[in-house]
Amino acid sequence: MSRHHPAQQTLRAFALALTLLCTAPAAASDKLVVYSARIEALIKPLFEAYTRETGIEIQYVTDKEGALVERLKAEGAKTPADLLITTDAGNLWQAAQEGVLRAVESATLDKAVPANLRDPRKQWYGLSIRARTLFFNTKMAKATDLSTYEDLASPKWRGKLCLRSSKKVYNQSLVAMLISEHGEARAEQIVRGWVANLATEPFADDTRMLEAVAAGQCAVGIANTYYYGRLMEKRPDLPLAIFWANQDDGGVHVNVSGAGVTRQAKNPAQAQKLLEWLASPKAQNLFADVNLEFPVNPTVAADPAVKAWGNFKASPINVVEAGRLQATAVRLMDRAGYR
Amino acid sequence: MPKSLFTATVSGERQRLLWRAVALLIAALIVAPLAVLLTRIGEADTHLLRHLLDHVLPRVVGSTLLLTTLVVASTAVLGTGLAWLVSRYRFPGRNLFNWALLLPMALPAYVLAFVVVGLLDFAGPLQTALRALLGPDLRLPPVRSVGGAAVVLSLSLYPYVYMLCRSAFDSQGQRAMEAARCLGLTRRQAFWRIALPMSRPWLAAGLLLVVMETLADFGTVSVFNVDTFTTAIYKSWFGLFSLGTAAQLASLLLLIGFGIAVTENRLRDRAGYWSTGRGRTEPGVALSGPRAALATATCLGVLLAAFLLPLAQLLAWAVAGWGGAEGTAMDTTSLRAAGRTLSLGLAAAALVVATALLLAYARRESPGRLTDAATRLATLGYAIPGAVLAVGVFVALSLTDRALPALAGVDWRIGGTLVAILFAYLARFLAVGFGPVEAGMARIGRSLDDATRVLGAGSWRRLLSVHLPLLAPSLFAAAALVLVDVMKEMPITLMTRPFGWDTLAVRIFELTSEGQWEAAALPSLALVATGLLPLVLLNRRAQSHAGPSITESPTPSGPSASTPNLSGAAPARPSPT
Numbered sequence: 001m002s003r004h005h006p007a008q009q010t011l012r013a014f015a016l017a018l019t020l021l022c023t024a025p026a027a028a029s030d031k032l033v034v035y036s037a038r039i040e041a042l043i044k045p046l047f048e049a050y051t052r053e054t055g056i057e058i059q060y061v062t063d064k065e066g067a068l069v070e071r072l073k074a075e076g077a078k079t080p081a082d083l084l085i086t087t088d089a090g091n092l093w094q095a096a097q098e099g100v101l102r103a104v105e106s107a108t109l110d111k112a113v114p115a116n117l118r119d120p121r122k123q124w125y126g127l128s129i130r131a132r133t134l135f136f137n138t139k140m141a142k143a144t145d146l147s148t149y150e151d152l153a154s155p156k157w158r159g160k161l162c163l164r165s166s167k168k169v170y171n172q173s174l175v176a177m178l179i180s181e182h183g184e185a186r187a188e189q190i191v192r193g194w195v196a197n198l199a200t201e202p203f204a205d206d207t208r209m210l211e212a213v214a215a216g217q218c219a220v221g222i223a224n225t226y227y228y229g230r231l232m233e234k235r236p237d238l239p240l241a242i243f244w245a246n247q248d249d250g251g252v253h254v255n256v257s258g259a260g261v262t263r264q265a266k267n268p269a270q271a272q273k274l275l276e277w278l279a280s281p282k283a284q285n286l287f288a289d290v291n292l293e294f295p296v297n298p299t300v301a302a303d304p305a306v307k308a309w310g311n312f313k314a315s316p317i318n319v320v321e322a323g324r325l326q327a328t329a330v331r332l333m334d335r336a337g338y339r
Numbered sequence: 340m341p342k343s344l345f346t347a348t349v350s351g352e353r354q355r356l357l358w359r360a361v362a363l364l365i366a367a368l369i370v371a372p373l374a375v376l377l378t379r380i381g382e383a384d385t386h387l388l389r390h391l392l393d394h395v396l397p398r399v400v401g402s403t404l405l406l407t408t409l410v411v412a413s414t415a416v417l418g419t420g421l422a423w424l425v426s427r428y429r430f431p432g433r434n435l436f437n438w439a440l441l442l443p444m445a446l447p448a449y450v451l452a453f454v455v456v457g458l459l460d461f462a463g464p465l466q467t468a469l470r471a472l473l474g475p476d477l478r479l480p481p482v483r484s485v486g487g488a489a490v491v492l493s494l495s496l497y498p499y500v501y502m503l504c505r506s507a508f509d510s511q512g513q514r515a516m517e518a519a520r521c522l523g524l525t526r527r528q529a530f531w532r533i534a535l536p537m538s539r540p541w542l543a544a545g546l547l548l549v550v551m552e553t554l555a556d557f558g559t560v561s562v563f564n565v566d567t568f569t570t571a572i573y574k575s576w577f578g579l580f581s582l583g584t585a586a587q588l589a590s591l592l593l594l595i596g597f598g599i600a601v602t603e604n605r606l607r608d609r610a611g612y613w614s615t616g617r618g619r620t621e622p623g624v625a626l627s628g629p630r631a632a633l634a635t636a637t638c639l640g641v642l643l644a645a646f647l648l649p650l651a652q653l654l655a656w657a658v659a660g661w662g663g664a665e666g667t668a669m670d671t672t673s674l675r676a677a678g679r680t681l682s683l684g685l686a687a688a689a690l691v692v693a694t695a696l697l698l699a700y701a702r703r704e705s706p707g708r709l710t711d712a713a714t715r716l717a718t719l720g721y722a723i724p725g726a727v728l729a730v731g732v733f734v735a736l737s738l739t740d741r742a743l744p745a746l747a748g749v750d751w752r753i754g755g756t757l758v759a760i761l762f763a764y765l766a767r768f769l770a771v772g773f774g775p776v777e778a779g780m781a782r783i784g785r786s787l788d789d790a791t792r793v794l795g796a797g798s799w800r801r802l803l804s805v806h807l808p809l810l811a812p813s814l815f816a817a818a819a820l821v822l823v824d825v826m827k828e829m830p831i832t833l834m835t836r837p838f839g840w841d842t843l844a845v846r847i848f849e850l851t852s853e854g855q856w857e858a859a860a861l862p863s864l865a866l867v868a869t870g871l872l873p874l875v876l877l878n879r880r881a882q883s884h885a886g887p888s889i890t891e892s893p894t895p896s897g898p899s900a901s902t903p904n905l906s907g908a909a910p911a912r913p914s915p916t
Binding site for chain 2 (some may be wrong): 033039041059060061062063064065067070071074077078080094097165167171172189200201202203204205206207208211213214215216217227230274314326327330333334335339
C-alpha cells in the first residue's frame with residue numbers, strides 16, 4: 001500500500017485549486033464595478049457606450065434589489081461595488097437607510113434631476129421616470145368613466161377591476177403615495193374598495209394583467225406605462241387605451257429607476273462621473289428609451305412612441321416617500337386583504 | 340453498543356473517531372450559513388411579527404399545508420405508480436418511457452408555470468378559443484389558484500420520486516417477489532406488502548425532497564399568485580425591509596424540515612432493506628389489449644402534460660420572437676450562458692456527491708447519536724428558500740473574508756468567486772445528493788463489511804474497492820438529481836455568482852421579472868437542451884446493474900447465516916417494526 005493515500009493527494013490538489021480560485025484581483029483604477037437591479041439587457045448598451053466614450057471599463061452584476069443591499073452590507077469595506085442602480089425609489093431609500101450609499105455633491109446632478117426625483121440627503125438620484133396609471137378596455141369603458149385611482153374603489157367598478165399583486169414593489173410605492181397624500185385611514189378605505197371590485201385574483205405581472213383587460217376579463221387596470229408600450233408594439237390591434245389618472249387632483253403616480261454611489265466605493269470620483277453621465281442628455285435617451293420610460297432630465301425629450309401617449313401632470317410628491325412609507329403600505333395592504 | 344469481534348482493534352476505534360470527525364466537519368460547514376442567518380433574528384421587529392401573525396400567517400399556513408399535501412399525494416401516486424409500471428411490466432413504448440418519464444426534470448417548475456398560465460388563463464389561446472365557440476360569458480375554474488400551482492408542482496416534481504422508486508424496485512432483487520408469489524400473494528398484494536415497504540428509504544427520500552422543494556419554492560407560486568410561507572418570508576425581507584423577521588420565519592421552516600427528517604429516520608430505524616438476489620432478471624409481465632393501451636396512454640399523458648406540450652409552446656414562442664431584436668440579442672449570449680450553466684452544474688454535482696458519500700459513509704462507519712444529528716443538520720440547507728440561504732452563505736463568507744487578514748495574513752476575498760457559489764450549492768443541495776446515496780448504502784448488507792474487515796481492509800479500502808462499485812448506480816442517480824437542480828437554481832446563483840457567470844436560469848429570471856415571458860422561451864429551451872444529455876447519460880449509468888449481487892440473511896444468529904452469501908435465497912424482512 002502506498003504511503004501517500006490517493007485521498008491525501010486529492011486533498012492537496014483541492015487545496016491548491018482553492019487558492020487559485022480564491023484570489024480576486026484588486027480593482028484597477030480604470031475600472032468601475034456596478035451592482036444593478038436593472039436587468040442586463042437594459043444596462044449593457046449603456047455601459048458599452050460609456051466605455052467607448054471614456055475608455056473606462058465597467059464590470060457589473062445584476063440581482064434583486066434587496067439581495068444587492070444585503071450584499072453591500074455584508075461586504076462592508078471589502079465591497080468592490082462603486083455604484084448601485086435600482087428600479088424603484090423605495091429600494092434606494094432602503095439602501096440609504098442601511099448606510100451603504102454616500103452623499104454626492106454635484107451641481108450637474110442637481111440641475112439634471114428635478115428635486116422631487118432625488119434624495120433630499122443627496123445619496124441617490126433618479127435617472128428615469130416610470131408612470132403608473134390606468135388602462136382600460138375601449139369596448140367595455142370610456143375615458144369619460146375614469147378619473148382617479150381613488151375612484152376605482154367606488155361600487156360602480158364592482159367586478160371590473162384588475163390589479164397586479166401587492167407583492168410587487170410598484171404597487172407598494174403606489175399605495176405609499178396614497179398614504180402620503182390621504183393618510184393611512186383613507187388609503188386603507190381606498191384599497192379595501194379596490195379589493196372588493198376585483199374581477200379575478202391579482203396577477204403576477206402587469207403584461208398578463210393588461211392582456212386580461214384587453215380580453216375582457218375586466219374593464220380597467222393599473223399598470224406601468226412601459227408594459228403597455230411593449231404590449232401595444234407587439235399587438236397593436238388590442239382594444240386597450242391609456243388614461244392619465246388624477247389630472248385634476250394631484251397627478252399621476254410616478255416612480256424612478258435611479259442610482260447612488262456606494263459608501264465604500266474604491267473609485268468614488270469615477271462613480272460620480274458615471275452618475276453624472278447617466279443623467280446627461282447624451283445618456284438619458286439610451287437609459288430610458290430602450291425600456292419606453294421617461295427621461296428624468298427635463299431638457300431631454302422622450303422617445304416618440306412614449307410621447308404619443310400625450311402629456312400628463314405627474315405627482316410632485318418626492319419619491320422618497322415611496323420608500324419611507326413602503327413598510328406601512330405593505331401592512332395596510334395585508335390588512336385590506338389585497339394579495 | 341456492543342463491539343463486534345472485528346472492531347476491537349485500536350485502529351478500528353481510531354477510524355470510527357475519524358469518521359465521526361468527518362461528519363461533524365461537514366455538518367459544521369453546512370450549518371455555518373444557517374447559524375449566521377439565525378443570528379439576524381435579533382434584528383426582528385416584534386411589531387412586524389405581530390402584524391404577520393394577525394393578518395398574514397393564518398391564511399398562508401393554510402395555503403401552504405393544502406399545497407404541500409396535494410403535491411406530496413400526487414407525486415407519491417404518480418412517481419411510485421409509474422416506476423412500478425415501468426419496472427415490472429412490458430407494454431408498447433415501455434423502453435422509451437423508462438427514461439423519457441425523467442425528462443420533466445430538465446424543465447424548471449417556474450418555466451412550466453408561466454407556460455401553463457400563458458396557455459390556460461382567461462386571455463390565453465385555449466380559453467379565447469372556447470369563448471369563441473361557446474360564448475363570451477364562459478367562466479372556467481381559476482387557473483391562478485392553489486390547485487393550479489399544485490398541478491404544476493406535481494408534474495414538475497414527480498420525476499424525483501419516480502427516479503428513486505425505480506432505483507428501489509430495480510435493485511431490490513427477484514427473490515423477495517418470487518418468495519411472495521410462492522407464498523400465495525397476488526401481484527398487487529406483493530406490491531403493497533413487499534415491494535413498496537422495501538423501497539421505503541427511496542420513497543421517503545423522494546417525498547422528503549418534494550416536501551422541501553414545495554415549502555421553499557418561490558418562482559412557481561408567485562406566477563400563480565399563491566401565498567405560501569415562503570412568500571411571507573420574501574414579503575418580510577423585500578417588502579417590509581426586515582431580514583431579521585424573514586430569518587425568524589425561515590428558522591421555522593428549518594425546524595419543520597428537521598422534524599420531518601428526524602421522524603422519518605426514527606420510524607425506519609430498525610428495519611432492514613437489504614437487497615435479495617440479483618437485480619431484475621425477469622423481463623417483466625407483458626400486458627396486452629386494453630391494459631397495455633391504458634399503460635401506454637398514462638405514460639404518454641403524463642409526458643405530454645409535463646414536458647412535450649410545454650416544450651411545443653416554448654418552441655412556438657421562440658420561433659415567433661426569432662426575428663425581433665430581443666431574439667437575436669439573446670441567442671449569442673445564451674450559448675455562453677449555457678456553457679456556464681453546464682460547468683457549474685457538473686462541478687456542483689461532483690462536489691455534492693463526493694460530500695454526500697463521505698457523510699453517508701461516516702454514518703455507516705461510526706453510527707451513533709452524534710453522527711445522526713450531524714447528518715440531519717447537514718441536509719437542512721434544502722428546507723429554506725434559496726434566497727434566504729444565499730444571504731446566510733454570503734454573510735458567512737464575508738465574515739470569513741474580514742477575518743482572513745487577522746487569521747492567515749492574506750487579503751483575499753472568497754465572496755464573489757467560484758468557491759462562494761459552489762459552497763452555496765453544496766449547502767443547499769447536499770440533501771438532494773444524500774438521499775439516493777444513503778438509500779443505496781442501505782442496500783449493502785453488514786456482513787459484507789465484516790467480511791472485508793476479516794480480510795484486513797480498512798475503511799478507505801473498503802470504500803474504494805468494494806462499496807464504490809456497488810454504489811455506482813446510486814451515485815449517478817444522485818449526480819443527475821443535483822445536476823438538474825443546480826442548473827435550474829436561480830436565487831443563489833443570482834446572489835453568489837462571479838462577474839460574467841450568468842447562467843440560463845439567471846437569464847430566464849431577468850426576462851420574466853420584466854414580464855417578457857415569450858422572450859424567456861429561448862433561454863428556457865436552451866436550459867432544457869443543456870440538461871437533457873447529461874440527464875440521459877447519468878440515468879443510463881444509474882440503471883446499470885453493476886457488480887455482484889448482494890444477499891443478506893436476516894440476523895447473525897439465523898439459520899441461513901452459515902451459507903455463503905452470493906447465492907443465498909433468504910427471504911426479505913420487509914416491514915418496519
